[in-house]
Amino acid sequence: MTRQALTLALLLAGWLAVPHGAQGQPGPPPPVEAAAPVGGPTDSAAPPAPDAAAADDPWGFEDGEAEDAKVETIGDILRPQLMDVSLTVAFLSFALVSFFLKSKPLKYVTLVMAVGYLGIMKSQLVSITDLFRLVDMSFPSVRDGVTWYVFTGFTVVSTALFGRVYCGRICAFGAFTQLMDATLPARLRVEPPRWLEKRASYVKYGLLLATVVYYMATKHFAVYRYVEPFWMYTRSADVVLWSMLATLLVATVFVRNLYCRFLCPVGATLGLISLATVFGIKRWSECKSCKICQKTCEWGAIEGPRIIKAECVRCDDCERVYADQSKCPHWLIPIIRQKKIAEATAAGRPVPQFIPLDRVQGGKGG
Numbered sequence: 001m002t003r004q005a006l007t008l009a010l011l012l013a014g015w016l017a018v019p020h021g022a023q024g025q026p027g028p029p030p031p032v033e034a035a036a037p038v039g040g041p042t043d044s045a046a047p048p049a050p051d052a053a054a055a056d057d058p059w060g061f062e063d064g065e066a067e068d069a070k071v072e073t074i075g076d077i078l079r080p081q082l083m084d085v086s087l088t089v090a091f092l093s094f095a096l097v098s099f100f101l102k103s104k105p106l107k108y109v110t111l112v113m114a115v116g117y118l119g120i121m122k123s124q125l126v127s128i129t130d131l132f133r134l135v136d137m138s139f140p141s142v143r144d145g146v147t148w149y150v151f152t153g154f155t156v157v158s159t160a161l162f163g164r165v166y167c168g169r170i171c172a173f174g175a176f177t178q179l180m181d182a183t184l185p186a187r188l189r190v191e192p193p194r195w196l197e198k199r200a201s202y203v204k205y206g207l208l209l210a211t212v213v214y215y216m217a218t219k220h221f222a223v224y225r226y227v228e229p230f231w232m233y234t235r236s237a238d239v240v241l242w243s244m245l246a247t248l249l250v251a252t253v254f255v256r257n258l259y260c261r262f263l264c265p266v267g268a269t270l271g272l273i274s275l276a277t278v279f280g281i282k283r284w285s286e287c288k289s290c291k292i293c294q295k296t297c298e299w300g301a302i303e304g305p306r307i308i309k310a311e312c313v314r315c316d317d318c319e320r321v322y323a324d325q326s327k328c329p330h331w332l333i334p335i336i337r338q339k340k341i342a343e344a345t346a347a348g349r350p351v352p353q354f355i356p357l358d359r360v361q362g363g364k365g366g
């Protein structure tokens with residue numbers, strides 16, 4: 001081998017041995033506009049900075065040793081996020097407890113916590129940007145996104161199991177409008193007629209479809225700011241967005257939960273998932289003719305005996321009536337019958353005949 005060939009071989013071997021900047025972070029970095037507002041942590045860590053020591057170690061021996069020493073454990077990944085994950089899990093657990101206990105006071109405590117903690121402190125809400133992530137198959141890295149996975153996973157699973165529990169007490173925007181509704185004078189409210197309410201509830205599905213299709217066609221990530229007002233917790237927007245938000249909130253004074261019922265694409269998505277609800281709301285056979293719960297529901301989610309799962313946010317209002325033995329005819333009918341039989345017997349009159357209870361109270365249905 002000539003001297004030039006030996007030199008060339010050595011140079012080639014050296015080039016192969018030196019690392020050449022493999023940028024191993026899949027997926028695009030989040031758009032700048034997306035980083036500030038809602039939807040949890042941003043994805044993708046920045047590629048590692050070039051190591052100055054590499055210049056002194058072109059054969060990469062030290063790099064190899066350093067990489068061995070830097071192997072991360074699950075503990076290393078979780079430790080910096082532990083507080084955030086723990087608080088989120090604690091809040092979600094509290095929300096579930098309030099849901100299972102069907103407690104009105106606990107529900108309002110949950111709503112206040114949702115606004116204060118998830119909204120004002122963290123600005124964390126499930127957002128249509130999460131659907132954009134699904135479209136792009138680009139999710140946050142576990143390294144800094146454990147809370148996002150816990151929060152989003154909880155939302156999807158709880159919706160499939162129980163319906164839109166997320167909308168009923170966890171979403172910081174829905175919680176805000178529910179608190180508005182609870183504190184503003186009822187006389188300000190305008191109840192849209194049932195036919196209009198029903199048709200308007202489809203608008204959110206159209207908005208969901210249009211926004212996702214628009215994003216797929218344009219990749220214009222910041223469009224989310226025009227279809228959902230969740231950015232309000234970041235307190236960062238231009239005059240057009242603030243004007244839109246002000247208009248929405250003023251309208252919400254008169255039409256309760258206006259955005260949630262008619263416009264929210266996330267609510268529409270969760271509504272579609274909730275069609276598969278495993279543990280739905282039970283109904284008595286008396287519900288076929290009784291309208292008490294239908295009048296009680298503020299979400300237009302009861303039609304005769306039927307619960308419209310996609311609209312129901314599991315607010316508990318009808319379930320409290322369902323269990324109330326002083327209000328629900330299912331419990332009252334036997335008591336009234338017993339009373340009439342006792343009165344007739346005491347007065348020596350013929351005992352009144354009723355339709356057998358097992359035919360009236362035939363069963364329950366989800």
Ligand code: SF4
Nearest residue numbers: 167171174260264267
């Ligand atoms: S409908 Fe939308 S804004 Fe309303 S509670 Fe659900 S996710 Fe939140």
Ligand code: SF4
Nearest residue numbers: 286287290292293328
């Ligand atoms: S009050 Fe009782 S019977 Fe009437 S709709 Fe509600 S659960 Fe059914």
Ligand code: SF4
Nearest residue numbers: 297312313315316318
């Ligand atoms: S009152 Fe309406 S929204 Fe609330 S749990 Fe019952 S059906 Fe669902």
